[in-house]
Amino acid sequence: MKTFLNKKGVEPSFHNYFITALSFMALGLFASLIIGTIIQTLGSEVPILPEAFVEIGEFATLPIIYGGAIGVAVAHGLKAPPLVLYSALFAGSYAADIGGGPAGSFIAALVAVEIGKLISKETKLDIVVTPLVTILVGFFVASFIGPSIAALLEGFGSIINWATDLRPLLMGMIVAGLMGLALTAPISSVAIAVMLDLEGLAAGAATVGCAAQMIGFAASSYRENGISGVVSQGIGTSMLQIANVVRKPIILIPPTVAGVVLAPFATVWLHLENNAIGAGMGTSGLVGPIMAFETMGFSIELLIILSILLVLAPALISLFISEWLRKKGLIKPDDMKLDA
Structure with missing residues (x-):
């Protein structure tokens, strides 16, 4: 057989x-x-x-x-x-x-x-x-089988959405951390988000977590990969780092911490919402921000919020943590170097 x-x-x-x-x-x-x-x-x-x-x-x-x-x-x-x-x-x-x-x-x-x-x-x-x-x-x-499995996954997603609405601080941090890790891992975060039908605050937290992975790695690895690395990771995917993650898992800390730290700002104070598509895409192809505009409506205020939450803040937090880890010798030169 x-x-x-x-x-x-x-x-x-x-x-x-x-x-x-x-x-x-x-x-x-x-x-x-x-x-x-x-x-x-x-x-x-x-x-x-x-x-x-x-x-x-x-x-x-x-x-x-x-x-x-x-x-x-x-x-x-x-x-x-x-x-x-x-x-x-x-x-x-x-x-x-x-x-x-x-x-x-x-x-x-x-x-x-x-x-x-x-x-x-x-x-x-x-x-x-x-x-x-x-x-x-x-x-x-x-x-x-299909509809039953779909209903089961959507039901689980509904629990996540409900729990995030009920406990936006804790659940926002959990969702951001897990979805961010899924985006960098060789697992499709967007497929997970769509199958779970994430929406509302949960989707907003997931967007922050995914964006933090992409922008965080782009900023942390700038000295190794330059501007091309910023573009390929920040607008492409942080999955490019998966081989380096396997060799040196500690490089996951800066972008993951950035996502977890920023999630409460999105869920508790700024009430950032998104849909399932935006939830799993982060800044990849700018889909996350575009879907946030689709969900909440375009405004200059939202544009500023997204620019800070999805780009500026995760870049600064990740860069700060990664530089500290470099000084401690825990991250060494070329640990985040992308293959040519």
Whole structure:
């Protein structure tokens, strides 16, 4: 059995399903739901842009569209053969369309792809059998499992949202710290935020935590990586540091502390809110701030708050802590150097 599974490229593991597949799910989300929301927001908020932006954005955010994107992305991430990859579009689309949301799409696509890979090229009628089996498996998983798992995750997310509203200081710090760490780790923070449907103050705290990781690493590693490192980490992703984190975990302290320290300012005093998309993106592609404007409405006051909370403050706090750790010899030159 093990030999057969290896031959088919089916390798059940935490890494394959909760790191690789989840990361590719996030790419599917970005190519549909996230970019669609950004386009729709720009179309409604920027007067000079044509009304077609709103129409484009609305279409890209339809469940049947982002669900299909998730299905194909998961299949691609799991190295599915062509017929399985194309058929996975159905699993993701159907799961989202019947109310399973992104979580349902992910689960349905994951199971359908792995079963489809087992069937692929095992019969002379492969062109019929493989898509047939993949689509049927996707249908049954989406119908009977997807919505339940989605409801469970959304329920857990509701508890987080409720707890953050009730205890904004403590829960804000916890959410910011954990979501920030998820963003830097090879786990998709945006996929987690969307599946949990984080919103309100919890999403605001998560945005601060994620932004602190990105801006914090950008500021702390400036002497090693220069301006290109600031851009690639501050607007790209702090996940670029994951190899360095594995070698020297202490470099996580400055940006994580920055996020935890700033979270109460966001939740208790400034009442920063966001949606699930912005919650898991931080400053990546400026999605976090854009979604904050989408949630709270654009104002100069909010622009100033976001500039301080998401950029200036985490940069200064992280830089201060990292320089102190350098003086103590706990962080050494090139510990945060990015590979060229």
